[in-house]
Amino acid sequence: MGKSRTKRFKRPQFSPTGSCQAEAAAAANGAGEEEDDGPVAEFLEKLQHPSAEVRECACAGLARLVQQSPALPGLARRDAVRRLGPLLLDSSLAVRETAAGALRNLSACGGFEVCDDMVTKDIMTPLVALLKECSAGLDSNEMSPQEKKDQNRNATENIANEAVNVLWNICECSSRAVSIFNKEGCLEIVLKYLSRFSTNVDLAISVAYCLQTVTEDNPDLLKSFSATALHVLESAMVCPASSMEYILLKTLVAGTIWNLKDVIPSKSQAEIINAILKILSEVLEMDAVEVVVQMKEAETQRLKTAAETEDILHNANGDDLMEDEEMEEIPHKRKARKKTFISDLLPPTDKELRETIALLTAQQTALEIIVNMCCSEDPSDDEWEDLSSSDESDAFLETSFSESGGQLLSPLCLSHEIHTALTNFFIPKKVFEKTASPSSIAVDICSRHPPWKPLIRKMNTIQCRALVGLQSLVSLLDVDHLGGAPVLQTLALHLSQLLFAQPDFVKNADFLEAISSALRALLQTMASKSIPQCMTPDQLMSFCKASIHSSNVGVRVNVVSILGITGSVLAKEDGTLETLQTIGCFLLEVATKDPCLVVAGEALDALFDVFADGKEAERASIQIKLLSALKEFQPIFKMKIRKEGRGKYSPDQLCVLNNVKMNLRRFVAYQETVEKRLTP
Template sequence: MGKIRKTKPTKAKKSVPKDDSDFEEEIETDSKDTAILTILDQLQAASVEEKYCGLQTFACLLESPENIPQLLERGVVKAAAPLLMDSASSVRNASAGALRNLSTVGLEACDALMEQDVMTPLTCYFHEHAETWVPDPKSKTKDDDSETFIHCVNLLWNLCESSELAIKYLGQSRILDILPRYLDLATFGKDVVTAVLQCLFVVLEDNPQAMDKVKVLCERHLEQLLALEDDDPSTLLVRTLSAGVIINTCGGNIASLPVHVINKIISILATTLSVDHRLACNQLSSSVPLGDAAGAVVPPRGKEAQELEKQLRSVSLMIDAQQSSVEIIANLCSCDDGEYSDAEESSDGDEMEDEEACNGSANETSLLAEDKLLPAVTEALISLDIFEKVWARTQLPAENVMMILKEYEGSALLHKKLHNLQARALLCINNMLSSLPIDNLGGVNGVYKIWVEAGKLVFKQSAENLTLLESATAVMRAALDKIKFRENGNTSNTNLFTDLGLTDLEMMLTGIKECQVPEIRSNLIRMIGILALLLVNNLNESTSNVIATITEFILDQANKESEVWVLAEAVDTVVDLYSEDETDALAARVKLVEKLTVLAPILKNKARQQKRLPKEYKVLVSTAVSNLPRFIQYKRTRVAKL
């Protein structure tokens, strides 16, 4: 199932020996080099206070991204990681919190953590401190120990999500034998259970050995968690994650589950998505303190601060639950049949074999995406209005609400989570457009409205959020694909696109020209190609001008394209567009044959140069290389008869 990287929560704040201003003054006074040397000395000291102080300074430096490369280069991780095994619970806690925070920075940070062997002490922590631990209400370190466990589970989760090597380490350890015991809600509480479920949800993916083990050890606990009745945000998150873990224990093959379990899972996802996230954020924004004219914010105190913290946590948990729900639904609707065959990285002699294999598979009758989804799942998704609920998650709260959440330090992470939820919901919509019957998506007109709304996100908003742009362009492409499939390219019986003119295209084409991300470029090129294809059966002066403009633009972009798979997408789009005989006159008008003749050797050369591609891209490139010469010959013959 498709993996989607999640936003990780920030560390829990702990009291420190000195206040934050003292730390900042010390760091500003000393050079960064001196500060790091001091940290290294403190981490290797015998005194608990020295080690704790060093870890706190390490955590403080991590808050500034520009410090991270130097901290990694100087080996601070190598000194901090073994403290996961320290005899003092406060030191273990501080080490786990700092390392967890570092692992949230990005893939590069996780790679550095793996290179500096953080998995060895992390594995030892689980083996020695987590195998039999049970929280003791009378223990003075109970809260520290619980928090340390959560930090370590999150650290493991982040590493496994980023590194295959971490998954390998996990399989060689006893960690998967240990984690299931922490799903006992009555003993460990929701925070611990939630952390373990989030970790399991990731590590089970494409991991049959882990699936089998967890299925045996966790089945009873998962059934109990699934059956929880309370609908507060923390419970919704536990129930939603339990549903995801159950699906992952059967390798994503939900058909292997009893129908009543399938219905229960979809019902839980629907319940989670029924909470109005925009209303919750609107209400929260009324409690968030605003800055004065100088931008200074006076944080609340006492009971008011406690109430705000409770409200922030509640909304954050609800957003986490909704993001998990849309990810699970996206995976259920992914219809990834894994039919791509490995393309051999070979010499010219092997290229013909690849081409024949691709051509052969292309001629076979393939199962439609709508028919791949289990009927019980399709019925449940439709009856519970899941598509409408997911689409509602693509809508952000009002702009002023988002600004309030962004500017207050305590709600800044929530602002980021809302954008992540929007992007994940769009990716889910993309999958659902392919998997559900069009009549249950509002018909052709309903899908057209989805295309228009996704277009507003792509072409009328800032290009800074590349994740949003990629998911929104995928929705635009999928929506037009759906219309094309339903109408078989004929939109003469609808009013769609009747008002589309060259001026409307300019904004789209400019967006593609300026796009620096190959995945987004590919989506947009294919999308405007499908748009042109939908106009082919309604040819008149206006639509002919639009199609000609689109064709010339795609061919021009293809000649400039650096990525061979995007070039292949462009070629495939043009071939699809002009495969019908009715396009012969248009082909002559845009000099299609001459331009494709120039493009063919460019495509072939790039295909030879760029062989290391994912499987689906290899198939796309190989098919384009094979089909283009035959298409040129076919169209040349047709145009010559005009």
């Protein structure tokens, strides 16, 4: 259904640390119980407190509160953005960081409207100023007095990381923010941060996310990329993959460079495309299940070792506490409070979990880049295909309606360089492998450990992205490049097993949309090449009956298209009368009763496919009284287009609907000749 664009996904959020954690957690718990916005008012008032520590805790409390949906209206009413904005330039570095964290969470949780409102309330002015100050601070060789006081050598980079995340979220939602990014020279600033990838991979990853967002469909910014800027990206893309986080960084930078393809000299295009797909191939090659198992074992061993070390220390010291003088010998550590454990003296770490998340995110990102590479010139997937089942300018022969093909799928094409690279790096095979359901071993490990449980959703998302990638590749590549007819038949069997292994697949909206799109593309390719299909008509019908009630328009469009493809194949075979009648009745009901004209139009187009040709199709059309049903519906369809069209549908969708309306008139005329010929 056109271009599959990357959707806006929930972003990693800021978590307050230190002495403000308890207050922030209490605020989060209270937010769900309070009907008014009392906690919001209290924290916003404390933002003006003369004590930097109080201001910091207030920001941390707001950072937790904004993750509660009921708190968002109160924050908007009390102008939280205008109150938090000045704190981005607070004299305290800790306040700057927590204020940026609160704004980061607000932009991540609030969605498009909140982000656009943040731009309206001029959050970009202090944000850009903060980014510039951090950039200048990184140039300084000496620590500032405040940094010395806080004993935090990484304070500037930590603040920059939070600020870049705010910038990323807002630019993803607001074209005005992107325009300000362009005008204020933010590119040079964030590239400086990216250049520090060897010492601060977290900051580099945040910048890479931001760059991938702002370089998409932004020709003004692309002109600003100098040879030096491209060199920074190149250096990050070829950096050694010393950890999973660096693998994620390389993948994100590869996505950014893909966005820059229009400014890369044509002589270098093939080389760049090969470099990008080499990285994506290597990422998809990695076994996520193996990584989950290894990382969980490593975490378990690390925690066991830490506990044993703690016991040894405890036994050596008895119940005595460390004296302050002893603590002074351990630089940059907290002094002992009521009881001292070895874990208190070490920075908290969840390295193994972070590494696993980084790999899964890299694989998800790689799949999204592949989809966008395949569909870079097509309309977005919230638009209906701009091609109807026939062109208005073509002569239409009623007696050969089937020649139109009935397909609404836009013809896709790939450049020679991309096509060659996709096949050379075995991308189709690797994408197909990722369509498998998450391993039961990995799911079991993650289920038994709460901090790891969100990884199950991550693995499910990878499967959905792979199914969308499968759709794109099957639509684009020749059958031979996909592995030939046997591979396509195996894929069809695989998709049917995925479907029917999950009795409640209808409840999983993302999975249902992805697999219905993949199945539609696969069946269309197989039908066009006369490759026998592995799924029986009964299986397809049960799938379609279960899915047609989905609230997702894309799913319903896929369902009727699948039946149109199946029916058009069966119409040319003997002994298919009953099945064609069942398909015809189903499509008629969808066409006449679905509230969405897009679905109704696709259902009509599918009917044109099924009953355009073939003796069995002609007999079935008489049995289900197709002609009279369409004649009755024809004026209703025209009226709906006239009344609802301009208010609900885009110009491209209306163009398709008008073509379907014209084809309906022609198909009715064709059916009249069929009925005259077959009716005594």
